Amino acid sequence: MFHDATRLADVLSEIKSDARYLKNLTYGQVRRGHPEGTIQAHINELEANLHTVESYLQRAGTPLDVCTKVTLEILIHVHDSFKAEAAPRVKIDDPRSHASLAREFLAAKIDDYNILAMVQHHDVPWSLYQQVQKFGSYNQGRLQHLCSQISTMQVFQLFQIIDNTTLGKVTPNGQSSVKWFIAETSSLYSGSVDLLSLANYLEGSLSQKGTSRLS
Numbered sequence: 001m002f003h004d005a006t007r008l009a010d011v012l013s014e015i016k017s018d019a020r021y022l023k024n025l026t027y028g029q030v031r032r033g034h035p036e037g038t039i040q041a042h043i044n045e046l047e048a049n050l051h052t053v054e055s056y057l058q059r060a061g062t063p064l065d066v067c068t069k070v071t072l073e074i075l076i077h078v079h080d081s082f083k084a085e086a087a088p089r090v091k092i093d094d095p096r097s098h099a100s101l102a103r104e105f106l107a108a109k110i111d112d113y114n115i116l117a118m119v120q121h122h123d124v125p126w127s128l129y130q131q132v133q134k135f136g137s138y139n140q141g142r143l144q145h146l147c148s149q150i151s152t153m154q155v156f157q158l159f160q161i162i163d164n165t166t167l168g169k170v171t172p173n174g175q176s177s178v179k180w181f182i183a184e185t186s187s188l189y190s191g192s193v194d195l196l197s198l199a200n201y202l203e204g205s206l207s208q209k210g211t212s213r214l215s
Helices: 005-017 017-022 039-059 066-078 098-107 112-119 124-135 141-149 154-163 177-185 195-214
Strands: none
Touching: 005 066, 005 154, 017 112, 039 066, 039 154, 039 195, 066 098, 066 112, 066 154, 098 112, 112 154, 124 154, 124 177, 154 177, 154 195, 177 195
């Protein structure tokens, strides 16, 4: 990443103490894709996913470096935290969207185009996957544009795994936007982490959690 771990940790601390951020955490109710309800509950779920990912990668001999971990934490805390202020049903790149507002908020705290791009485009893979599910194809130009904006694809792929392996996003038949996105962007990834195995592991953990909730 383009910042050292201390600087990233300072940014994360600033986010967590920001009054505007804190005000938005109670926003949200149970809805399609987000059965957890509030922004705070979503953050809690993703923090648990990050912990599971970190433990898995440690056992696999490919531990997260500190900068990547803190970057993922920043993304977790910022990406959805401005839905309360967003205009309804606007496009992701609209300045009134929750993604654009999140990027604007974070840009005041850190000057890193890559991290800001990940915040801005975090919902694009899910949107493209919905096109595939509905029409059998997707806007390839939009995916190419996304990939051109992000210089650390592994970090973005890890965040996709964390953000979209939730009870509201994974379907019972085992298909997921995460595994689709990993397959579509595999040529851009050259790291040592087996992302597909990681995604399958996290989905398995999620399935166990869902079963325990129903029992």
